[in-house]
Amino acid sequence: MTQIQQQGTVLKASQISKTYAHDGLQQHILVNLDLDITRGEYVVVMGPSGAGKSTLMHVLSGMDSPTLGEIEFDGAAIGALNPRRLTDFRRDHCGFVFQQIHLLDSLSVLDNVLAVGLLGRRRRRAEVVRRAGELLDRVGIEEADRGKFPAMLSGGEAQRVAVVRALINSPAVVFADEPTGQLNSESSSAVLDLLGEVSAGGQTVLVVTHDLRSALRGDRVLYLRDGAIRGECVLGRRRDAEHDHDRLSRLTGFLDEMGW
Amino acid sequence: MSIRPASSFGVLALRNLRRARVQLAVVALLSLVAGALLNLGALCGIRYPQLIRGEADRLDAPQIVLLTPTTEAARTQAYLRSDARVSQVDSMTVLSERASLRLRSGSTAADVVYVDLDQQPALGRTEILERRDATVQDPVYLPHLFRATGDYGIGDPFTVTTPAGLTRTFHVAGFFENVYLGFITMGATGLGLPHDEYVALGNASTPPDRLAFLRAKVPDRKQITPVTADLTARLSAPSGAGHRSWVWNWDGIQIVTMTGPMLYALSLVLFALVVTLIVLMAIGFWIRGAIDQDLPAIGMLETFGFRSGQIVRGLALPAALVVLLGATVGVVASYAAVPLIAESLAGQTGMPWHPRPDVVSAVVIVLMLTLAALVPGMLAARSLRRLEPVAALRNRIASRTFRRNWLPLSAARGNLQMHLGLKQALANRTQSILVAVVCLVVGLGSIFSASLFTNVPSNKENFMHMLVGDYGQVAARIAPDADPDAVLAEVRAIPGVQKAVLKDFLQGSAANTQSLAVVMDDFEGQTFSSVAEGREPRHANEIAVGAVLARSTGKSVGQSISVRVGSTTADFLIVGTLSTVQYGGDRMDLTTAGYRRLVPNFQHEALDIAVQPGTSPTAVIDAMSRRLDGRLSSVTNQQQYLGCS
Ligand SMILES: Nc1ncnc2c1ncn2[C@@H]1O[C@H](COP(=O)(O)OP(=O)(O)O)[C@@H](O)[C@H]1O
Ligand SMILES: [Mg+2]
Numbered sequence: 001m002t003q004i005q006q007q008g009t010v011l012k013a014s015q016i017s018k019t020y021a022h023d024g025l026q027q028h029i030l031v032n033l034d035l036d037i038t039r040g041e042y043v044v045v046m047g048p049s050g051a052g053k054s055t056l057m058h059v060l061s062g063m064d065s066p067t068l069g070e071i072e073f074d075g076a077a078i079g080a081l082n083p084r085r086l087t088d089f090r091r092d093h094c095g096f097v098f099q100q101i102h103l104l105d106s107l108s109v110l111d112n113v114l115a116v117g118l119l120g121r122r123r124r125r126a127e128v129v130r131r132a133g134e135l136l137d138r139v140g141i142e143e144a145d146r147g148k149f150p151a152m153l154s155g156g157e158a159q160r161v162a163v164v165r166a167l168i169n170s171p172a173v174v175f176a177d178e179p180t181g182q183l184n185s186e187s188s189s190a191v192l193d194l195l196g197e198v199s200a201g202g203q204t205v206l207v208v209t210h211d212l213r214s215a216l217r218g219d220r221v222l223y224l225r226d227g228a229i230r231g232e233c234v235l236g237r238r239r240d241a242e243h244d245h246d247r248l249s250r251l252t253g254f255l256d257e258m259g260w
Numbered sequence: 261m262s263i264r265p266a267s268s269f270g271v272l273a274l275r276n277l278r279r280a281r282v283q284l285a286v287v288a289l290l291s292l293v294a295g296a297l298l299n300l301g302a303l304c305g306i307r308y309p310q311l312i313r314g315e316a317d318r319l320d321a322p323q324i325v326l327l328t329p330t331t332e333a334a335r336t337q338a339y340l341r342s343d344a345r346v347s348q349v350d351s352m353t354v355l356s357e358r359a360s361l362r363l364r365s366g367s368t369a370a371d372v373v374y375v376d377l378d379q380q381p382a383l384g385r386t387e388i389l390e391r392r393d394a395t396v397q398d399p400v401y402l403p404h405l406f407r408a409t410g411d412y413g414i415g416d417p418f419t420v421t422t423p424a425g426l427t428r429t430f431h432v433a434g435f436f437e438n439v440y441l442g443f444i445t446m447g448a449t450g451l452g453l454p455h456d457e458y459v460a461l462g463n464a465s466t467p468p469d470r471l472a473f474l475r476a477k478v479p480d481r482k483q484i485t486p487v488t489a490d491l492t493a494r495l496s497a498p499s500g501a502g503h504r505s506w507v508w509n510w511d512g513i514q515i516v517t518m519t520g521p522m523l524y525a526l527s528l529v530l531f532a533l534v535v536t537l538i539v540l541m542a543i544g545f546w547i548r549g550a551i552d553q554d555l556p557a558i559g560m561l562e563t564f565g566f567r568s569g570q571i572v573r574g575l576a577l578p579a580a581l582v583v584l585l586g587a588t589v590g591v592v593a594s595y596a597a598v599p600l601i602a603e604s605l606a607g608q609t610g611m612p613w614h615p616r617p618d619v620v621s622a623v624v625i626v627l628m629l630t631l632a633a634l635v636p637g638m639l640a641a642r643s644l645r646r647l648e649p650v651a652a653l654r655n656r657i658a659s660r661t662f663r664r665n666w667l668p669l670s671a672a673r674g675n676l677q678m679h680l681g682l683k684q685a686l687a688n689r690t691q692s693i694l695v696a697v698v699c700l701v702v703g704l705g706s707i708f709s710a711s712l713f714t715n716v717p718s719n720k721e722n723f724m725h726m727l728v729g730d731y732g733q734v735a736a737r738i739a740p741d742a743d744p745d746a747v748l749a750e751v752r753a754i755p756g757v758q759k760a761v762l763k764d765f766l767q768g769s770a771a772n773t774q775s776l777a778v779v780m781d782d783f784e785g786q787t788f789s790s791v792a793e794g795r796e797p798r799h800a801n802e803i804a805v806g807a808v809l810a811r812s813t814g815k816s817v818g819q820s821i822s823v824r825v826g827s828t829t830a831d832f833l834i835v836g837t838l839s840t841v842q843y844g845g846d847r848m849d850l851t852t853a854g855y856r857r858l859v860p861n862f863q864h865e866a867l868d869i870a871v872q873p874g875t876s877p878t879a880v881i882d883a884m885s886r887r888l889d890g891r892l893s894s895v896t897n898q899q900q901y902l903g904c905s
Pocket of ligand 2 (some may be wrong): 053055
């Protein structure tokens with residue numbers, strides 16, 4: 001699935017709303033939101049806390065259902081899938097990095113990755129193990145640390161393992177909810193570089209972040225507030241660190257405009 | 261270390277297993293108990309009836325036996341031969357007398373039949389089970405029941421006392437098995453003699469009566485009772501007056517021999533069901549607890565595409581495995597208890613029983629329990645399927661229902677600790693309810709099992725009432741030539757007798773269903789009433805029928821039902837239904853006058869006697885034997901026979 005063609009819409013949200021009712025009060029988290037994500041695009045979502053960024057990711061990935069509206073993946077509505085098909089959809093097409101990491105504390109680092117890797121269809125064990133090794137190398141998790149249990153890892157190491165887990169099945173779309181929120185700058189660079197490579201290889205990446213350095217990696221930055229996309233800043237594909245200065249000034253200008 | 265996808269949650273389950281060690285140990289132990297109880301129940305309920313049928317086949321047992329004066333033999337034999345439903349008739353001469361035998365519990369009156377062991381009849385062989393090698397003086401072979409109850413051992417002296425006071429003394433040389441002559445308290449009691457002794461007894465100065473022992477084969481099991489009824493109707497016709505004959509059939513044998521094993525099977529299975537229910541609750545409780553504790557991990561797995569079934573399987577399979585192991589051990593271990601049960605049943609039926617391990621029922625039981633153990637997991641998986649991954653990740657039960665904020669602290673007054681405790685309890689309502697339900701079931705289960713343990717072995721009465729209806733501690737059969745009403749009056753006058761009634765168990769068909777007919781007057785004076793709806797019959801045109809019979813014939817109170825005995829048919833008005841499992845629930849209650857509409861010269865033969873509390877049945881039996889010997893053909897301590905107290 002690494003060789004995906006670069007044009008066309010992979011994810012399309014049409015007029016989606018998400019409303020929570022609690023104690024008789026209705027809370028509108030997303031309101032009539034439209035969004036098109038192109039195949040291979042690297043999209044960054046920013047916005048104040050509680051704006052509904054995580055909710056948007058959940059709804060787009062089929063982890064949660066919108067109250068109104070339609071999500072299409074490759075032109076097919078995922079709202080029409082029954083729970084089992086929806087589960088299979090996530091297994092076959094999506095990868096996730098959670099804000100709270102969520103590694104299984106009873107499994108070793110390697111097994112946390114393999115548990116997901118071996119779940120995918122058409123996987124040969126040796127192939128999965130080899131790929132897991134490669135990805136772990138890429139984010140700097142040493143051979144010696146792969147037998148460790150999550151409780152023995154630092155927050156940064158754990159998050160890097162989680163990123164590897166999200167990428168092990170080469171999903172069409174990678175959803176990452178504040179993947180660098182808890183990382184120091186060295187760890188975050190490793191994670192961001194990996195996500196950049198993935199995107200360059202043709203997979204679609206969707207990242208929620210508060211961090212300017214992370215946001216700079218995106219092709220497009222969306223600003224979410226009060227349940228709707230208030231604006232977007234098209235940065236274009238990042239080639240190397242040398243042009244970051246220019247990108248940064250465009251981004252800060254945009255964010256100032258949005259009232260960040 | 262690498263793992264398979266399906267077992268990845270199994271590793272998560274392992275951690276939960278470690279946490280739930282005590283719970284699973286209890287599950288294993290209870291599964292063991294359930295497996296053992298079910299296996300014993302299956303052996304009693306399935307294998308024992310097979311044993312009885314097998315013995316009957318092996319010994320070539322006839323379906324109807326009849327003891328009749330030699331003068332009647334030829335006529336009766338010819339009549340049976342002429343009946344198309346009878347395939348074979350066989351007759352032999354036996355020596356017989358009414359006598360009193362000594363048992364540990366006191367003496368009992370019985371119809372004794374001496375058989376020549378060296379002259380086996382064509383139908384219904386007698387098989388020696390155990391014999392002494394060295395010869396004994398005046399040898400006699402006793403039915404195996406005497407040995408099973410512990411009343412007699414080989415070499416013991418054995419005396420038979422006739423009503424005239426004549427005593428014959430023998431020594432026990434061995435024990436035998438015979439389908440119809442093997443009981444002490446029912447029918448006739450067989451005493452086996454070697455040929456020479458048999459001839460000598462026949463030539464004694466006061467020999468027993470010479471009677472004809474007729475046996476008939478009825479190939480169609482359904483015809484046994486109709487043929488018997490027709491035969492009985494003929495025998496009690498005026499031409500056969502004088503000595504009323506004794507008839508018994510295979511259906512009667514089955515009722516007598518099945519009651520004990522069925523009672524055991526029923527209570528074992530009931531108890532096993534309660535235990536199984538507790539096992540399932542414990543498993544369900546454990547799985548739900550494990551899921552609750554690992555909700556975020558489950559949300560993560562679902563997000564990555566694990567199905568709820570795959571997730572729960574990691575928990576349900578280990579639990580089912582524990583049940584599988586426990587039940588297997590239980591089934592195997594239960595064979596240790598078989599000799600105990602076999603011995604206790606032999607004391608009721610006289611049949612030795614050494615069941616071989618039954619692989620099929622063992623496998624079925626273990627599989628059933630294991631499959632049942634998977635049910636709580638399936639239920640948990642079902643409720644998990646409706647839970648969206650996001651909700652699980654946020655550690656919530658369902659995405660649309662945030663837990664209600666009970667007792668918001670901003671509005672709370674009083675002790676903060678208490679408020680926090682209350683909030684905790686309210687937040688975990690489902691868990692609290694589960695705990696309460698498990699406590700309730702365990703409590704009820706232990707009350708039920710305690711009552712089973714105390715009631716069944718020590719005081720079976722409640723169970724027996726359900727199975728055989730109202731009965732007293734003493735039963736007697738009136739001699740054929742005695743006047744039933746006069747005997748009844750005299751029995752009632754005996755001190756210690758609380759209640760005595762004439763009550764016969766006969767056969768007939770109601771709306772073409774073979775049924776047990778309970779014939780007596782004063783049903784309403786019964787201590788234990790079986791009435792489910794309406795009332796018992798009071799008049800000759802009234803009838804009460806078992807609820808099972810009512811259902812199978814589609815009749816209800818207020819309708820009429822036709823009853824046939826032999827070739828006579830009469831209609832009766834249903835005035836009540838009975839809650840009873842006696843005779844499979846096919847029971848009908850008729851008044852004496854009602855039954856006489858079917859058999860005009862019917863006379864009661866059975867007496868049912870309740871003794872006053874504090875009086876020993878044995879004392880009453882002794883008094884009855886003294887005062888009425890000769891007019892009673894047998895007196896039975898039912899309490900002892902049915903294994904009560
Ligand atoms: N299951 C839910 N029920 C009710 N409200 C929720 C639920 N999930 C999220 N919310 C609310 O939705 C809003 C947006 O949440 P979220 O998408 O997590 O914001 P963000 O990720 O942008 O910080 C928050 O106010 C949060 O309280
Ligand atoms: Mg968030």
